[in-house]
Amino acid sequence: MTDTDAGPAPSLADARERDAADPLRAYRDHFSVPEDERYMDGNSLGLAPDTALATLDRVVDEWKRLAIRGWEAADPDWFHYGEHLGDLLAPLVGARESEVVVANSTTVNIHTLIGTFLDTLPGTPAGPDPTADPPAVLVNDLDFPTDHYAVRAQFRQRGIDPDEGLVGVESRDGRTIDEADIEAALRERDDIGIVFMPSVLYRSGQLLDIDRISAAAHEHGALAGFDCAHSLGVVDHDLRNAGAGGVDDGTADGAALGTGADFAVWCSYKYLNAGPGATAGLYVHERHHGTTPALAGWWGNDKSTQFEMRHTYDQADTAGAWQIGTVPMLSSAPIEGATELIREAGIDAVREKSLALTDLLIDLVEDRLGDDFSVGTPREHTRRGGHVAIEHPEGYRLSEALRDRGVIVDFRPPNVVRVCPAPLYTRYEDVWRVVETIEAIVESDAHREYEPRDGGVT
Ligand SMILES: *Cc1c(COP(=O)(O)O)cnc(C)c1O
Numbered sequence: 001m002t003d004t005d006a007g008p009a010p011s012l013a014d015a016r017e018r019d020a021a022d023p024l025r026a027y028r029d030h031f032s033v034p035e036d037e038r039y040m041d042g043n044s045l046g047l048a049p050d051t052a053l054a055t056l057d058r059v060v061d062e063w064k065r066l067a068i069r070g071w072e073a074a075d076p077d078w079f080h081y082g083e084h085l086g087d088l089l090a091p092l093v094g095a096r097e098s099e100v101v102v103a104n105s106t107t108v109n110i111h112t113l114i115g116t117f118l119d120t121l122p123g124t125p126a127g128p129d130p131t132a133d134p135p136a137v138l139v140n141d142l143d144f145p146t147d148h149y150a151v152r153a154q155f156r157q158r159g160i161d162p163d164e165g166l167v168g169v170e171s172r173d174g175r176t177i178d179e180a181d182i183e184a185a186l187r188e189r190d191d192i193g194i195v196f197m198p199s200v201l202y203r204s205g206q207l208l209d210i211d212r213i214s215a216a217a218h219e220h221g222a223l224a225g226f227d228c229a230h231s232l233g234v235v236d237h238d239l240r241n242a243g244a245g246g247v248d249d250g251t252a253d254g255a256a257l258g259t260g261a262d263f264a265v266w267c268s269y270k271y272l273n274a275g276p277g278a279t280a281g282l283y284v285h286e287r288h289h290g291t292t293p294a295l296a297g298w299w300g301n302d303k304s305t306q307f308e309m310r311h312t313y314d315q316a317d318t319a320g321a322w323q324i325g326t327v328p329m330l331s332s333a334p335i336e337g338a339t340e341l342i343r344e345a346g347i348d349a350v351r352e353k354s355l356a357l358t359d360l361l362i363d364l365v366e367d368r369l370g371d372d373f374s375v376g377t378p379r380e381h382t383r384r385g386g387h388v389a390i391e392h393p394e395g396y397r398l399s400e401a402l403r404d405r406g407v408i409v410d411f412r413p414p415n416v417v418r419v420c421p422a423p424l425y426t427r428y429e430d431v432w433r434v435v436e437t438i439e440a441i442v443e444s445d446a447h448r449e450y451e452p453r454d455g456g457v458t
Contacts, residue, residue, distance in 0.1 A: 009367035010360060015428040018360075024345055024353050024423060031273075031425040037406045038430045038437075042422030043202075043230060043387045044410055046273030049424075051337030056275075059333035070329075080303060082327040083320050086281070088339045092347055093228070093264065094238035095283050102268070102332055103323040106229055106280040108295070109265040110150040112322055113282065114196065115157070115294025117223050117263065121193040124158050134160045135193030138185055138222070140169040140177045144202045147227055151196065154294070167192065175204040175376045175389070179212050186220040194223045199237070200230035200385030203412045205377040207235060207385045214243030214261050223262040232281070233271030234354050234386035234423065236347045239264055239283055260285045271386060271422060272342070274334040279327070281335075284319040297324035341424070350423050354386045357421035357431055361388050364435040370442065376416060387420035390438075396453035401441045407434050411453075 019025060031047045033039060039047060062074040071079045086100035093100060103109070114137065118124050122132035137151050152162035167189070169181050177197075186192055195217040200207050210226055217224035228237065242261040262285050268278035284291075293300055293315065300321040302314045315321040342350060362375050365388075376389035392398055392415060399411035409419050421431050441447050 009364060010432070012429065012432050015360070015432040018356070018428040022353065022428070024349060025427070027341070027345055027424045028427065030341060033425055034408075037408055038434050039425070040407060040409045040419045040421060040430075040434060042273075042425070043270050043385075043418065043420040045269055045276060046233075046271055046338075046422060047425055048275065049273050049338050049341050051341045052274055052334035053337070055335075055337035056330065056333045059329050063329075078327065078329055081329065081332060082279075082299070082323050083303075083318070085279075085332060085335050085339070086319065088336065088343070089232075089281055091343065092232060092237065092339070093266075093283050094236070095240050096286060098289070098318040098320075099240070099286055100281065100283050101319045101323060102279050102281045102335060103299070103327065104280055104282075105277075106227070106265050106267040107146045107150055108324070109280055109282045109322070110147055110196075110227070111154060112293055112295040112324070113225060113263045113265065113284070114151050114194065115154045116291055116322070117194055117225070117288075118154055118158060119294060120291060123191075123193075124160070126158075133191060134158075134165060136165055136167045136189065136191045137194045137196055138167050138169065138182065138192045139196055140171070140182075140198075142171050142175075142177060142201050142203060143168075143198060144227070144229070147196065147198070175201075176206045176378060176383075177201065177208060179209050179216075182213055183216045186216055186222065190220075192217075192220065192222045194225060196225045196227070198230065199226050199228040199232075199235065202230050203376075203416055203418070204389045205230075205385045205387045205418070207231065207378075207383050209382070210237070210239070210242045210261060211244070218243050218257040218259075221257070223257070225262055226264040228264050228266040229270060230387075231271070231385055232266040232268075233273070233342055233347075234350060236351050240285070258287065260287075262288060268335050268338070272335065272338050273424070274338045275331070277331060278334055279332040282319060282322055284322060289317050289319070289321070290315070293322050295324055299323040299325050299327065345424065353423035354421070355381050355384065357423060357426060357428065358384060358386070358388050360428055361419060361421060361431045361435070364432065365390055365438075368435055368439055372442070386422065387418050390417045390419055391415045392417065394447055397447040397450040398438065398441060400450040401447040402434075402437060405437050405441070407437050409434075413453075 085102035087097040119126040121135040122129040123134040155162040155165040214224040239261040244259045264283040268274035395415040
């Protein structure tokens with residue numbers, strides 16, 4: 001690929017200079033970074049920070065010392081721990097403390113929130129007008145699969161054909177989703193009740209415009225929900241103000257919906273670094289507090305009456321209502337220390353370094369690798385998440401060869417090698433070395449020694 005903006009490719013010395021000047025460089029020492037490896041998979045599973053291990057150790061110790069008393073006597077107490085973690089996360093999503101809670105898994109949270117909001121719409125059995133035509137949920141063709149599985153299941157449970165209800169915005173290039181196509185779908189169809197989009201596409205790394213999508217949804221009387229699994233902890237969010245720039249022409253229901261994304265979900269084991277399968281999180285705008293959760297459980301009860309053990313559900317008047325069962329303390333405790341680290345570093349500084357790292361990666365791929373390579377991730381900062389999709393016809397064999405050489409990346413069909421320089425523990429030098437390793441592999445044809453992919457899990 002030829003470089004049009006001239007200038008030589010950044011050198012190893014340049015990369016080292018940037019590391020020396022990096023205001024976040026000391027954060028790497030908090031992480032268990034594998035020796036002799038370039039770990040580039042922090043968008044799938046973040047490395048372990050010592051701060052997360054410390055809060056986990058504390059809870060284990062509380063369990064030993066306090067046993068059942070931990071629900072009240074631990075500090076912070078376990079009973080309100082999901083809410084407590086929600087308070088810590090609220091600034092990272094740009095929400096009020098009462099709007100955020102840590103609970104369940106991402107997939108379960110999609111089930112309960114899509115179900116909850118379907119039940120508020122005309123055309124669903126529990127909705128205001130069950131005889132109306134069923135509503136549609138607008139998603140896209142490049143979504144993470146679990147999002148579609150969950151939305152489809154929620155339609156089936158309401159007796160609505162998921163092939164009718166689930167509407168996917170098509171990609172024009174197989175990599176990205178154009179927000180204009182989301183707007184067009186909203187204009188063309190009057191049955192869209194919920195727009196449910198990812199913040200960042202898991203394969204190409206495109207960052208979608210949450211603000212613009214929220215405004216468009218609200219202008220057309222649809223709710224706006226987001227899956228922020230691939231952005232939380234690396235991209236700053238302002239969910240409460242999303243859509244503020246939207247035009248309200250006074251003709252749609254948008255005025256009633258007002259500003260702010262309606263709901264969001266995310267997981268804690270990617271850029272939040274809280275460990276494999278760590279408890280997920282969710283946001284529900286306060287205008288929806290009091291709406292009945294689709295998957296109700298005693299942990300979503302008002303905390304002041306929960307232990308009266310009544311058989312009538314007295315739901316919390318916060319996002320806490322969308323908790324279901326007992327907070328999984330051991331899968332939640334690492335979130336406390338991991339989140340504090342990101343808050344201390346500052347999400348704006350984290351984002352700035354992330355963009356600088358991915359800029360360097362993209363520059364090096366374009367300058368040093370051949371025409372077989374292309375970058376599937378948008379160049380514009382406003383459209384880029386935290387990882388880069390490097391496309392190559394032999395992407396699978398390349399990713400295998402990289403792993404054998406200590407460069408931990410992953411492959412996503414058909415041809416994408418995802419490379420994630422997570423900003424809290426990745427150095428500019430690491431990025432430079434990754435591209436050097438790719439170059440060495442293709443120059444020696446070393447990847448051809450690996451079996452082509454036959455459909456297995458990578
Ligand atoms: C990682 C990811 C998930 C994972 O969901 P789990 O329930 O934690 O397995 C869901 N959606 C998106 C967009 C993701 O990137």
